[in-house]
Amino acid sequence: xxxxxxEVLKQWLHTRLSTDQTSWLESQxxxxxxxxxxxxLHITLGMIPRKLGRNDLALNxxxxxxxxxxxxxxxPRHWSVDTAARIAVVCYLAELHPERFDETVTxxxxxxxxxxxxxxxxxxxxxxxxxxxxxxxGEGLRTNIRPVFEAIAHYSPYPAIHFDQxxxxxxxxxxxxxxxxxxxxxxxxxxANAELARILCDYANERRAAGRPVxxxxxxxxxxxxxxxxxxxxxxxxxxxxxxxxRAALLALNxxxxxQSKVILASYPKIAKRIANGSLTWDSxxxxxxxxxxx
Amino acid sequence: MMFxxxxxxxxxxxxxxxxxxxxxxxxxVIEPSFWVxxxxxxxxxxxxxxxxxxxxxxxxxxxxxxxHYCTVGLNSKESNNAELAEAVMEIxxxxxxxxxxxxxxxxxYDEQTELEDKxxxxxxxxAKELELxxxxxxxxxxxxxxxxxxxxxxxxxxxxxxxxxxxxxxEETVREVLDRxxxxxxxxxxxxxxxxxxxxxxxxxxxxxxxxxDSACDWGxxxxxxxxxxxxxxxxxxxxxxxxxxxxxxxxxxxYGQSGQMHEDDWLNPSAIDQRTMYEGNSILRGGRDPxxxxxxxxRKANELIIE
Numbered sequence: 001x002x003x004x005x006x007e008v009l010k011q012w013l014h015t016r017l018s019t020d021q022t023s024w025l026e027s028q029x030x031x032x033x034x035x036x037x038x039x040x041l042h043i044t045l046g047m048i049p050r051k052l053g054r055n056d057l058a059l060n061x062x063x064x065x066x067x068x069x070x071x072x073x074x075x076p077r078h079w080s081v082d083t084a085a086r087i088a089v090v091c092y093l094a095e096l097h098p099e100r101f102d103e104t105v106t107x108x109x110x111x112x113x114x115x116x117x118x119x120x121x122x123x124x125x126x127x128x129x130x131x132x133x134x135x136x137x138g139e140g141l142r143t144n145i146r147p148v149f150e151a152i153a154h155y156s157p158y159p160a161i162h163f164d165q166x167x168x169x170x171x172x173x174x175x176x177x178x179x180x181x182x183x184x185x186x187x188x189x190x191x192a193n194a195e196l197a198r199i200l201c202d203y204a205n206e207r208r209a210a211g212r213p214v215x216x217x218x219x220x221x222x223x224x225x226x227x228x229x230x231x232x233x234x235x236x237x238x239x240x241x242x243x244x245x246x247r248a249a250l251l252a253l254n255x256x257x258x259x260q261s262k263v264i265l266a267s268y269p270k271i272a273k274r275i276a277n278g279s280l281t282w283d284s285x286x287x288x289x290x291x292x293x294x295x
Numbered sequence: 296m297m298f299x300x301x302x303x304x305x306x307x308x309x310x311x312x313x314x315x316x317x318x319x320x321x322x323x324v325i326e327p328s329f330w331v332x333x334x335x336x337x338x339x340x341x342x343x344x345x346x347x348x349x350x351x352x353x354x355x356x357x358x359x360x361x362x363h364y365c366t367v368g369l370n371s372k373e374s375n376n377a378e379l380a381e382a383v384m385e386i387x388x389x390x391x392x393x394x395x396x397x398x399x400x401x402x403x404y405d406e407q408t409e410l411e412d413k414x415x416x417x418x419x420x421x422a423k424e425l426e427l428x429x430x431x432x433x434x435x436x437x438x439x440x441x442x443x444x445x446x447x448x449x450x451x452x453x454x455x456x457x458x459x460x461x462x463x464x465x466e467e468t469v470r471e472v473l474d475r476x477x478x479x480x481x482x483x484x485x486x487x488x489x490x491x492x493x494x495x496x497x498x499x500x501x502x503x504x505x506x507x508x509d510s511a512c513d514w515g516x517x518x519x520x521x522x523x524x525x526x527x528x529x530x531x532x533x534x535x536x537x538x539x540x541x542x543x544x545x546x547x548x549x550x551y552g553q554s555g556q557m558h559e560d561d562w563l564n565p566s567a568i569d570q571r572t573m574y575e576g577n578s579i580l581r582g583g584r585d586p587x588x589x590x591x592x593x594x595r596k597a598n599e600l601i602i603e
Contacts (some may be wrong), residue, residue, distance in 0.1 A: 042388070042389045042392070043392060046389075046392030046393060047392060049394060050555065054568055054569075055566070055567075055568075056567050056568060071356040078571065079568075080566075082568075083568075110342070110346070110384075111342070111346065111389055111390070112346075113346075113349040113350055113353075113393040113394050113395070113573075114349070114353050114354060114394070114572070114573050115349050115568075115573075116393075116394075117350065118572060134600050141460070144349060144351070145350070145354045147354075147571070147572035147573060221442070292424050
């Protein structure tokens with residue numbers, strides 16, 4: 001039988017915490033188990049950063065694969081120790097009192113500070129799915145606090161598994177509006193759709209009309225569904241002097257079904273060749289973005 | 296010079312203010328929970344207010360490179376609504392342990408009613424239990440007696456004066472507050488509480504020990520550059536630099552740092568997780584965005600030094 005999520009998370013924490021810290025967490029969990037009120041729960045969640053610190057969790061490869069095993073697509077690479085500990089406590093509650101978990105987690109979200117919100121939302125893929133979670137996620141997506149938005153949208157399988165098309169599309173669009181990257185969205189390619197491609201092209205044209213830059217990332221979601229004027233948008237972007245924008249547009253044209261797109265691509269033989277032999281990909285572009293080296 | 300504004304209701308202020316404060320050298324602010332100008336009538340609005348100052352306002356400040364802390368408490372005016380006050384006391388312990396909460400406050404007296412007295416005392420007990428400092432709001436009316444009484448009550452409850460900041464002092468209250476071992480804060484608030492020329496006089500007379508300057512800027516006509524301007528004026532009038540640093544930076548850090556929730560490293564050497572999430576201003580990890588702090592000090596006429 002699979003180990004419960006709270007056990008796996010605690011294991012990660014144990015190897016990083018002192019004996020005193022570990023036994024503090026264990027004794028708090030015991031108190032929560034025995035207590036009839038939620039006072040101990042609030043105190044525990046509040047005290048976690050003070051008692052356990054806020055270092056990066058920095059999971060190793062084996063632990064990252066354990067995360068993926070817990071929930072496919074879960075990637076806790078950016079979690080900190082306090083985030084992981086808070087999620088462990090919440091997962092423990094879900095295991096302890098599944099019947100009132102929806103109520104508990106809703107209450108916790110309502111009273112959460114910034115770091116707690118990030119933790120609560122980062123853990124969503126590990127909690128038992130319900131309408132209450134969906135409602136909380138909907139509320140969280142409406143935030144203007146980028147790190148809270150990213151706790152939902154980035155490195156989490158939750159959106160790809162549970163969002164309907166409208167929510168998915170608006171999450172992607174909102175990411176652009178708040179300068180949040182698209183690449184860390186799990187399932188970005190799989191959930192691409194014609195409606196999103198249309199929305200993103202409209203957005204790109206709106207930005208251009210206002211003389212504002214358009215992130216190269218959005219073309220990734222446009223490519224597979226590009227038709228008609230969208231091909232024109234991609235062609236225009238392919239003329240860009242900006243190296244990354246140009247490559248992104250050509251990658252998108254490569255993904256586009258229309259025959260015309262291949263004609264445009266062929267007029268950039270060097271880049272087309274690199275796309276064909278797999279040395280230029282969306283991932284390599286992202287690496288170029290982060291390292292500054294030309295892909 | 297770096298400044299801390301240890302009393303600023305940023306929830307009532309604009310981004311212009313954040314820009315101007317950052318440009319003037321403010322690295323951290325403390326946002327006491329307070330009366331929002333309109334009485335709250337439901338505990339729910341109180342919860343949302345507290346959530347806003349521990350959440351969105353913190354994030355907003357971070358975008359301008361300013362670290363945001365807060366104090367939580369039931370203010371004296373709203374203590375007079377017994378039903379609300381009871382409900383707020385129920386939820387306060389939940390918020391008192393949140394990250395960046397550096398004190399219980401601002402609490403104390405307004406009209407010095409029985410209910411105000413009751414909830415002031417209950418909150419002192421809460422602060423004692425949670426080992427948090429206390430920020431005391433001294434009343435605008437009957438200030439001298441109200442200030443003495445606030446300290447009397449603290450002592451009745453066995454509070455340690457070195458963990459209590461008595462705010463909104465003036466020439467009439469300062470001596471007693473300092474003599475009794477409390478921190479004395481001064482709100483540089485145009486026309487009503489304290490002007491910065493008067494403040495410089497006080498610094499001349501009393502020195503810098505256990506004194507701190509704040510702006511108490513809020514929804515009224517107030518001055519978010521109160522601390523920075525007072526520092527500048529004080530230097531111009533010959534107050535030693537070390538004293539100016541104490542009253543405009545160090546003392547606030549020492550007093551509220553007793554909560555364990557406020558460290559100089561928060562702004563000088565922020566943790567990796569903070570740089571990724573809530574503190575963009577000085578971050579080297581976040582690229583792709585223009586610096587937010589512009590030359591707004593000029594726009595805000597930071598050189599007009601005198602606050603009456």
